[in-house]
Amino acid sequence: MLIRIVRMHFTEAGIEEFLDIFNQHKEAIRNFPGCSHLQLLKDADDLLCYTTLSHWSDPNDLEKYRKSELFGSVWGRVKTLFAERSQAFSLERFIEL
DSSP states (O other), X not given: OEEEEEEEEBOGGGHHXXXXXHHHHHHHHHTSTTEXXXXXXXXXXXXXXXXXXXXXXXXXXXXXXXXXXXXXXXXXXXXXXXXXXXXXXXXOXXXXX
């Protein structure tokens, strides 16, 4: 399994539009082949920072999503709302207790 984390800092004016976009597309993203989990996290200290956490069956599934029309339409709109460049990480479980 691959865990994908994307941390995004928005302009104050962009928050409401981002949340609208996320809510419109969250089911489609979550139901994309290979995605088993999708979560939106809000930073406890920075009101303009949100992070998505998603689980993918394997890296190829994530790559198919990133090349999909769905991703293109969502990300194309979301990235215009950023106050700074987003940070994305792909992780694999290593030690779990």
